[in-house]
Amino acid sequence: MALTETQIRQLEPDAKTYRCSDGRGLFLEIHPNGSKLWRFKYRFLGKQKRLALGRYPDVGLEGARRKLDEARQVLAGGEDPLAVRKLHKLVASFKAANSFEDVAKDFIEKMIAEERAQVTTDKMVWQLTLLKPIAHRPISEIKPLEILAILKALEKQGKRETARRCREFASRVFRYGVATGRGENDPTTILRGALIAPKVTHHAALLDPQQIGKLLRDIDCYSGSAITRFAMRISPHVMSRPGELRKADWSEFDFEAGVWTIPAERMKMRKSHQVPLSRQVIAYLRELQEVTGPDGYAFPAIHTSRKTMSENTVNNAFRRMGYRKDEITAHGLRTTASTLLNESGHWSADAIERSLAHADANAIRGIYNRGRYWEERVAMHQWWSDHLDELRGQGSAVG
CATH class of the missing domain: 1.10.443.10 (Intergrase catalytic core)
Structure with a gap:
């Protein structure tokens, strides 16, 4: 028999956890401490599973039934609702790490995993420290002017080549951010003509x-x-x-x-x-x-x-x-x-x-x-x- 809001409010805790079914696999779990938790019991690929749907009264009866319908729809599509939820949490957690520093570190780890030269990844770590003023800013909110200010400061110190390489590194990070769903564009693209071209230097060598x-x-x-x-x-x-x-x-x-x-x-x-x-x-x-x-x-x-x-x-x-x-x-x-x-x-x-x-x-x-x-x-x-x-x-x- 389906539950009603009145019945649920009147449920009292017992010495042991017990359940009250609402039908179609949905039930309310009442714990000795008074907690009332919604659960969906189902089978997937022959295995019995349970999906948590929230705590009563934060999630009321109608809310629990809506979540049940959504879970059953996923199940009807041939997917495991529990696995889908874990995936969504993982993606959400990944997207939450959206600061420039977070994305840059992920990018450097990718380079290391691809066995890029250590000198290259070491330089990237160093370039990240030079870009510290934007390190904790959400990557999708960083404006070209913020990056330009950092690069111009390096130029004033006579570090034109360093400024150029930092812009290139930042560009790669922004593009990686777009590719991983955490950024929207590469704001460094319009800065290419804004920097003073570094002087080409040749390694000193004896030729005589x-x-x-x-x-x-x-x-x-x-x-x-x-x-x-x-x-x-x-x-x-x-x-x-x-x-x-x-x-x-x-x-x-x-x-x-x-x-x-x-x-x-x-x-x-x-x-x-x-x-x-x-x-x-x-x-x-x-x-x-x-x-x-x-x-x-x-x-x-x-x-x-x-x-x-x-x-x-x-x-x-x-x-x-x-x-x-x-x-x-x-x-x-x-x-x-x-x-x-x-x-x-x-x-x-x-x-x-x-x-x-x-x-x-x-x-x-x-x-x-x-x-x-x-x-x-x-x-x-x-x-x-x-x-x-x-x-x-x-x-x-x-x-």
Whole structure:
């Protein structure tokens, strides 16, 4: 028999919980403490289930019946009302985390899950701190002027490139917010012409053969850490980016095959990269292994083998050797190799670009070239190491 409001008001608690049915699976559960709770009892895929529909009198009899009708409609559609409710709560909770900081952190976690390079995600965390004034604002309410104020403040500090990168990062966060249902648009799009274009700076590099030879001799005489000295010795030969080398693990080197395989997560283009190892580089690495041991990082920090050397270690060593930052940088050694290899006329531009791990504009052509130029690259790396030895020896012969 269906319940009435009068009956429900007159129900008194008992020593034990008991139920009063309203029909069609709807019942009121009366607890010893006096609570009266609406429940819907149903079966889904052969299993008995219960769905809470609210507390009386917050939800009256008519309200409970409306909720029952909605739940039965979901059930008739072949879905579990309890599972649908949990999903709706999850979505609501997700959408409630709608501040710029919430969305940005979700986006960074997505990048980490996709195994993007750690240096990239670390920079994103840093950029998020620079955007702190909008961090706790709902992402859908942030106006272009708010972002522009932050970026202009960075510009006034002379940080034009930082401002540009922060705008790019914010744009990616806003677009992710739209994609996940928490934002409505990307307010940074209209700011593209509002910032001063950063000056293009090139990494300082030595291009004169005599100066390169002197640098190599100075490296041999470096009196600091042996690990740093080996990093400086190897860098000119392998043409890798500084971060790719200093974070190298011994497991990446195959001395027998003469190959160093850099994993995708450490590469700028997110693709694994193979570097041919010349005889000279293998000899340097074997000597280095006697210092560090055969396992773990090839270039560990001085104070602990559980971390790699700092990103500034090699550049600081160059400064102690008397080289200014506008003369030579660790990254500039790639420019040295690229320039002299191209000027030699012995090697194809594609082979040189492959060794520098530059992206190919044509993806299919890039896959083809990786295999096609391997033998040429092996010969080129050996020639380059031999040439560096010649440059180093020329100065000592004159002296």
